[in-house]
Every structure is written in C-alpha cells, then in structure tokens.
Amino acid sequence: MASKLFILRPTLGQGGADRVTLTLLQAFDRQQFAPILVLMSREGAYLEDVPGDVPVYHLGGRGLWTAWWPLANLLRQHRPALLFSTSSGANIIAVIAYKLSHQHGRLILSERGLLIRNRVIWKKRLMLWAKRLLYAQADVVTAVSQGVKDDLITRLHLAADKIQVVYNPIVTPDLPQLAAEPVNHPWFSEDVPIILGVGRLVEEKDFPTLLHAFVQVRAQRPCRLLILGEGNGRAELIQLAQALGIEHDVDLPGFDKNPFKFMARCTLFVLSSRFEGLPGVLIQAMACGVPVIATDCPSGPSEIIMADGQDGFLTPVGDAQVLAEKILFLLDNPEKRDAMARHGRESAERFCAETVLARYVAAIEGTV
DSSP: OOEEEEEEESOOOSSHHHHHHHHHHHHSOTTTEEEEEEESSSOOTTGGGSOTTSOEEEOTTOOTTTTHHHHHHHHHHHOOSEEEEOOTTTHHHHHHHHHHTTOOSEEEEEEOSOSOOSOOOHHHHHHHHHHHHHGGGSSEEEESSHHHHHHHHHHHOOOGGGEEEOOOOOBOTTHHHHHTSOOOOGGGGSSSOEEEEESOSSGGGOHHHHHHHHHHHHTTSOOEEEEEOOOTTHHHHHHHHHHHTOGGGEEEEEOOSOOHHHHTTSSEEEEOOSOOSSOHHHHHHHHTTOOEEEEOOSSSHHHHOSSBTTTBEEEOTTOHHHHHHHHHHHHHOHHHHHHHHHHHHHHHGGGBHHHHHHHHHHHHHTOO
16 A cells, blocks of 8 residues: 655745656655645645646645644644655744654655855744754655755754755656757847856846856857746846846746756856755756856755866856856857767766656655
8 A cells, every 4th residue: 555645845836846846746656655745835836737646735825933733733634654845944844743743654854955055144043943953853854965964964963874865856757858849039049159047036046146257258259148037136137137238138038847948959058056955957957968067056066067177167156257268168169068068968867867766765765
C-alpha cells in the first residue's frame, strides 16, 4: 500500500522550488507514495499543472505564524506517514504542527537557501532562533547544495548526519520538447545577439549589476538583454535601464512557465545573483545547450560549473566590469561558445530528474 505523503508549500508560484515541487508530484511512483499537496494559499502559476490524482488542500491563506493550527488539524484528520516541507519559510510551522498533532510518521524538511543572506533584521534573527530550536526535531533535513548544508551546520549547529544534500531534479524528460517550442518575441527573428537572464526581479538576483555590465557591452557590440521574471524590483530596473540609455535594448516581458524555449535560442545566459541555494535556471540553461556566465555567489554556482572557463564562467559578485569582459569574450568567440555549451550540457546531466528523484525517495524513506 502506498504511503500517504503530505507535501507542504506556501503557494505553487513562479519560483524554482515551486517548479521542483511540481516535478516531484508528477514523478513520484504512485505504488510507493500517495502524494497530497498542502498550500498556505491555493494560488500560483503551476497550480493548474498539478496531476489530477493529487488532492490539494489549502490552509485559508493564513500567514506562516498562524497556519500551524489548521495544518495540525489536517494532520490529525489524515495521519500521513510522511510530512515533507519543501519551503524554507514553511519548515517552522511544519515542525510545530507535526508536534501538536502527535504524528508518528517521518518529518522531512528541505532548506533551499542560505539562512542569513543580507541585512539582519529582527524577524530574520527570530526565524534563525526558531529554526535552531525546531530543525533538530526533523528526521532529516535535505539541503539543495553542499553550501546550504555547510550553512545549516554553522548557523543551526545541526549534526552533519542529519542533513542530506539532495540536488533539485532540474533536467526533466520534457525539457527538449519545451525547448523546441516557438518563441513569440520579435528579437529572436533578428540577427542580433541576445543575452538572457531569468529570475525573480528581487534584490538577491542583482539584475542592476547585469544592466551595468550590459551598458558596457552595448557600447562596443550590438546586442540585446532579455530578463524573464516578475518581482517588486521591476520599476527600479526599468528606471535604471532608462537612466543608462539602454531601454530600447532591454526587455522585461515578465514570467514565463517555459523559459527553456528562450534559453535554447539565446546567445548566452547570465546569472548575476548575490545569493542562491542551487540556481535551477543556471542548470536549465546549461541543459539547453547555451554558454553560461554566473557570479561565484554563495551557494550553488561553483557546484554546478565544474571547471571555470570550460563548462561556464564564474565571476565575482557585483563586479559589472568583469561580467562585461566575459560577455564580450563569448560574443567575440563563437567557437568558445560552442565548446562551452557542449561541456555545460554534459555537466547538467548530474541534475537529471531520474537520478535526483532516487535521492529524494531515499531521504524521504530514511534509506540514504
């Protein structure tokens, strides 16, 4: 009989963790698991793609600090064999609800990013204290990269053997089909190099540095910059592009559930982040056969790009000058672009869904 598996998330929005959760829901063997999706709020771009055999419950749109009570009631009602939180923010209420409902199944938490990444405000200190207290209650904590695992050990004082590094299942079987879909954007019908960025328009992605690098590149070569994603930094980026005089060569078309078709057709891909956990878009771009440049930020890029200069370039965080130099080098060297794309595709095979799914199953069941 399949084990009842609760998977907890705030929503099923546009982030990488949302897409990973959807991949797991689609891929889990139904003879082994009976997955049930539990959301804080029933919304998100990927919600319509949830398999039809997966029940979806929502906790009424309550905030993280109050959702523990309806979650505890739901756990008492269903008594799942497994509770798996795939959201860093939801992990705290997962532990509280698990303890209050007197569950005897396994509790699995997933940490997807660094615990303290920029300004340390009181709320972040409170979250850190709560995680230090509660994460030890889990049967296992999965970390999306070795860098995240090291951070958990340092900041939460968790035992190393309680944490399992499980990469995200990024390279899915449908990726080639999605990459082959047509792109409805006029730039791709013109013979001008396109630099692509993908991610939420938020501070940690540091798209301003990419814009500052692009203005240096644009001064020397005809090219264009396309950034896919949404976020509260949109207005700031538009204003910056205008101030730099590059607004006609920069486009922010918004979020697209299928970034692969853009990746497969762009000239090169750039990740300009200040912080990451494991940047799935970097892996996706490599799997699509496009040369990549990424900041050597904590954490993830240096675990994905295995040989700097061979399967991708790593650049210092926030350094627009070096980023521009690497972009210009690749634009001027098509043979290097082709070689880097080939090596990058090979490196991305480590993140194929079938291989990673086996690690997830082992962590969930406690057989790692």
